[in-house]
Amino acid sequence: xxxxxxxxxxxxxxxxxxxxxxxxxxxxxxxxxxxxxxxxxxxxxxxxxxxxxxxxxxxxxxxxxxxxxxxxxxxxxxxxxxxxxxxxxxxxxxxxxxxxxxxxxxxxxxxxxxxxxxxxxxxxxxxxxxxxxxxxxxxxxxxxxxxxxxxxxxxxxxxxxxxxxxxxxxxxxxxxxxxxxxxxxxxxxxxxxxxxxxxxxxxxxxxxxxxxxxxxxxxxxxxxxxxxxxxxxxxxxxxxxxxxxxxxxxxxxxxxxxxxxxxxxxxxxxxxxxxxxxxxxxxxxxxxxxxxxxxxxxxxxxxxxxxxxxxxxxxxxxxxxxxxxxxxxxxxxxxxxxxxxxxxxxxxxxxxxxxxxxxxxxx
Numbered sequence: 001x002x003x004x005x006x007x008x009x010x011x012x013x014x015x016x017x018x019x020x021x022x023x024x025x026x027x028x029x030x031x032x033x034x035x036x037x038x039x040x041x042x043x044x045x046x047x048x049x050x051x052x053x054x055x056x057x058x059x060x061x062x063x064x065x066x067x068x069x070x071x072x073x074x075x076x077x078x079x080x081x082x083x084x085x086x087x088x089x090x091x092x093x094x095x096x097x098x099x100x101x102x103x104x105x106x107x108x109x110x111x112x113x114x115x116x117x118x119x120x121x122x123x124x125x126x127x128x129x130x131x132x133x134x135x136x137x138x139x140x141x142x143x144x145x146x147x148x149x150x151x152x153x154x155x156x157x158x159x160x161x162x163x164x165x166x167x168x169x170x171x172x173x174x175x176x177x178x179x180x181x182x183x184x185x186x187x188x189x190x191x192x193x194x195x196x197x198x199x200x201x202x203x204x205x206x207x208x209x210x211x212x213x214x215x216x217x218x219x220x221x222x223x224x225x226x227x228x229x230x231x232x233x234x235x236x237x238x239x240x241x242x243x244x245x246x247x248x249x250x251x252x253x254x255x256x257x258x259x260x261x262x263x264x265x266x267x268x269x270x271x272x273x274x275x276x277x278x279x280x281x282x283x284x285x286x287x288x289x290x291x292x293x294x295x296x297x298x299x300x301x302x303x304x305x306x307x308x309x310x311x312x313x314x315x316x317x318x319x320x321x322x323x324x325x326x327x328x329x330x331x332x333x334x335x336x337x338x339x340x341x342x343x344x345x346x347x348x349x350x351x352x353x354x355x356x357x358x359x360x361x362x363x
Contacts, residue, residue: 259321
């Protein structure tokens with residue numbers, strides 16, 4: 001398995017630059033997820049790696065060997081597409097073995113590879129069926145099986161679950177996570193769904209406008225986002241971002257906005273001093289940081305707009321002054337629309353962002 005390195009990779013379509021110079025290293029045997037909103041350049045990055053798009057600049061290397069000039073079939077890569085791309089007139093076994101038959105692999109070896117991949121994906125009982133006889137989840141497994149039988153060094157997944165319903169997506173995420181642990185290959189997965197990214201990725205690369213915003217584990221991105229975009233994109237429900245101003249009250253630094261007035265910690269105070277930030281700021285609070293326990297921190301009065309009951313947890317759409325705020329709390333008390341309630345948030349759970357640059361002030 002090669003170490004894959006993007007060195008100043010660029011891509012333009014006419015006068016439109018999709019990828020400014022991109023530098024990225026994908027380690028040997030790693031499951032890497034490229035995640036971001038539509039148009040951020042993640043699928044273009046994957047297609048360039050596969051050889052389906054040409055480079056406008058820079059180079060890609062496999063273990064130091066340039067591959068930007070190679071045809072897709074010469075890159076030892078297998079790809080799973082969003083739309084399955086199965087041949088309707090072929091049964092599952094022939095769809096899965098198509099590339100092997102083109103390569104004139106011996107028939108016995110083809111059968112061995114197909115049955116091994118089909119067993120891994122739990123579709124070995126479907127080998128004689130045609131795509132029209134399969135469900136969406138089964139078709140996606142066939143598409144994955146077609147990639148697996150090639151035994152390539154690197155597997156690419158381009159939003160493979162986006163056509164599935166919510167329940168099937170969740171089940172396929174679990175199966176992909178299990179498959180990741182049993183196949184010792186490079187895997188690069190593109191999605192706009194941050195739940196998929198956090199579930200599957202050894203490393204997550206967050207992109208916006210063709211640029212890498214941050215990369216790391218799901219835990220790192222959730223707990224220590226480098227900027228407002230990453231903080232708001234990673235985590236569900238999404239983080240609340242509120243405008244505020246800094247002020248001092250009896251030597252305690254506080255943040256005040258319409259509908260809230262919260263103390264900060266000495267460590268946050270020191271970080272703000274070091275950053276030279278005073279006056280206007282933005283604060284970020286995760287919905288899960290709110291608690292009904294008075295010992296949980298400073299109080300915030302909220303007016304409930306909509307309560308989404310999810311069983312053990314409820315997601316509350318509330319208003320704090322003029323701001324819409326999400327709170328994720330235990331469903332020990334059912335709150336109704338229009339009710340006012342007091343919640344609490346610990347100062348350590350408040351993130352602070354520069355309102356101009358969007359950068360988080362690290363503590």
